[in-house]
Amino acid sequence: MDLTTVKSIYRNTAAYANKEVTLGGWIRTMRVSKNFGFIELNDGSFFKNIQIVFEAEKLANYEEISKQNVGAALIIKGLLVETPEAKQPFEVKATQIDVEGTSTPDYPLQKKRHSVEFLREIAYLRPRTNLFSATFRVRSLIAMAIHEFFQGKGFVYAHTPIITGSDCEGAGEMFRVTTLDLENLPRTADGKVDYSKDFFGKETNLTVSGQLSAETFAMAFRNIYTFGPTFRAENSNTTRHAAEFWMIEPEMAFADLNDNMEIAEEMLKYIIQYVLDNAPEEMEFFNSFVDKGLLDRLHNILDNEFGRVTYTEAVELLKKSGHTFEYPVEWGIDLQTEHERYLTEQIYKKPVFVTDYPVEIKAFYMRLNDDKKTVAAMDLLVPGVGEIIGGSQREERLDVLENRMNELGLKKEDYWWYLDLRKYGGTRHAGFGLGFERAVMYLTGVGNIRDVLPYPRTVNNAEF
């Protein structure tokens, strides 16, 4: 249908003033008296509603319209009139209103504040609320900003596989993928499940990271990125963990840890600027109703260089801080969220890269530093969230990599192609992972990962 969008009216009011417009949208609220009524209509194109005025003497079906329920879909013809003296900048004086789809009095989204817990139970309706309309539109914009950022720099977008035949990605518990009939499993001669009968002829799982595949593409295209779903079958019932989430993993050849940090910082600033430019109304809403300091915090990030500190220095700073942590700080420990947040919120008061972690607490593929005790890893910590990005320079030296794999008992034959990358023109290279939902939480101030995913998957929950 050829409809005028509410967004275009807000963005370019002069072009529509005193002209007829046709709108399609849903009733957010309605007030009706005997001879006239007001509708707050949302057409989905824009965060804000538009006010519709309708009068009994102008509409033959005034009676029908005035009985509509919240949520009903209408198609409205009318005159756009500027109302400089009123709360809203303009309104539409309706000349015709057609009911496209009715609603009912028990429509769950009545005009009152609903708890996010209640709204999760009606996740299929919650994008129609201010909070979730803003969240999912900003989520969409962040995704676009990420593609623009990387494509603008010539990075190739690589779709690494979701179903993986290797269980060697090593980043966490995995979900099994199978077409075997669980009520009637095929067995080998020795009584084990016979995976040779499974769809792929072997055991397969859902990916926990596209990084190892991404490296193969970086060795061809130099700069690449992934952006796809990843999965962790971890029984962690927190506000920051979901079993299914999206991740961005850039990987760059001829790049070291410094290049890695530069790109990560530039990317995060690009995303923030993009969202501030493209969703000012939504960001004002978050700043007013979700997280009062949000806009200040984001502008602060744009205006400042991120901090950089080595793990060793960070441990010293935390020890010297005088702060009592639940989990005491000692060189060699994996930093806990309390430590990370103290570093970024109290000590640096801005995003900070922590680099060069002890080799023992990081993944096998991270590049060993000359001190032989630390690896060229980097985590980006941000106020309010903690870790949002984790990355490293990769170990490109075949012998060093093989030594490390031996120490950890990893089998070379499981990684043959990954090791081959070090034989055939391997370069220094680096990359990182950005948890997409964490980025959305960070940019919106929304505190629970269940509220930034359309249909979150968590322990005991795969509804809708």
Add this chain to the structure above:
Amino acid sequence: MDLTTVKSIYRNTAAYANKEVTLGGWIRTMRVSKNFGFIELNDGSFFKNIQIVFEAEKLANYEEISKQNVGAALIIKGLLVETPEAKQPFEVKATQIDVEGTSTPDYPLQKKRHSVEFLREIAYLRPRTNLFSATFRVRSLIAMAIHEFFQGKGFVYAHTPIITGSDCEGAGEMFRVTTLDLENLPRTADGKVDYSKDFFGKETNLTVSGQLSAETFAMAFRNIYTFGPTFRAENSNTTRHAAEFWMIEPEMAFADLNDNMEIAEEMLKYIIQYVLDNAPEEMEFFNSFVDKGLLDRLHNILDNEFGRVTYTEAVELLKKSGHTFEYPVEWGIDLQTEHERYLTEQIYKKPVFVTDYPVEIKAFYMRLNDDKKTVAAMDLLVPGVGEIIGGSQREERLDVLENRMNELGLKKEDYWWYLDLRKYGGTRHAGFGLGFERAVMYLTGVGNIRDVLPYPRTVNNAEF
């Protein structure tokens, strides 16, 4: 590292002529004599190579360089010199070459033509060949074109879930997702597998389509699209089927079948124009070496309106054609690939939408036409491929939808939220699915889906 890209030299040669450049890349071919040598270097930023000239008297490590194998990674400093009389437009006269990573004499990608079958076995290296470098770069550009197209029109990008708790998407065989120990399955009292012990507390599968979820978002944002992986556990070993593939599913409120076709046509033309603009070298390559008629065909699409024909008319046309089909044409049959291709390649000689299919052969959610025999469906058929897009106007009338579900024996309680959309301000709406890999095949001329996916998943194959 601060390197000049080969792409920027090709695109803006004047800016680099007679200046020093530093390049990082991989040896594609090398010729060496006693005192000088030539390297074809590819740096991943661009489809084409750049020629490097190196001389014994200028390089202290001439001996080392001249012994490098194909595939080795080099960092090269040198002077960019235009060579208008030569085959290549310019070359770099090296002043310094450092070996970043060696290769070996048994590097599998020697200078000769390799079969695509062989290259699938070394899928981790094949992006380094011309064919796959072009394919995966164009794949990335098509993805970007799709995002640009929809975001430019204000569509919201929705991440519909990959793991689904409903098996009612109805589009095909599904993969089960589980964390149960298959060697030791928990059982209920009556001996069945106890899925209440599974991660999500019930049976879950990989999605075959995001459409039903997408409709919930369209009823909030009006225009939305998905772009994510989907899965079919079908035992079809063809050149057009993969178990894991990406799909784009736009969904539009206040839209009918005509709106749907208009958007589909505009989208496909946008993608083609984008790729022609942004990958001219790659498209020339495909046209020369993969599919001789490719560029003509794509320009033909840009210049023409797509055809439109009803299923009923199409059946008549096929019957009247005089052509003998393996599978005879009768009203009521599902069109086979031979019929689809004959329609688009022989009769229309351009893309054609076939609309209004018999209700019996289409999905339950498609809108029933007034004739009660057909539904407002549309398939887009394109020459060389057949069906590339399938879509429909959706049934927004609750009673009609429920009748159809009853006829098919579908349980209302499995679809409660989908039915609710028709109670709470349902609107006419429509959408379609574009198989992303089919689009890549169509735009590149590559004939096997295994060659447009980085790491294809097919029956008995989940390598890498």
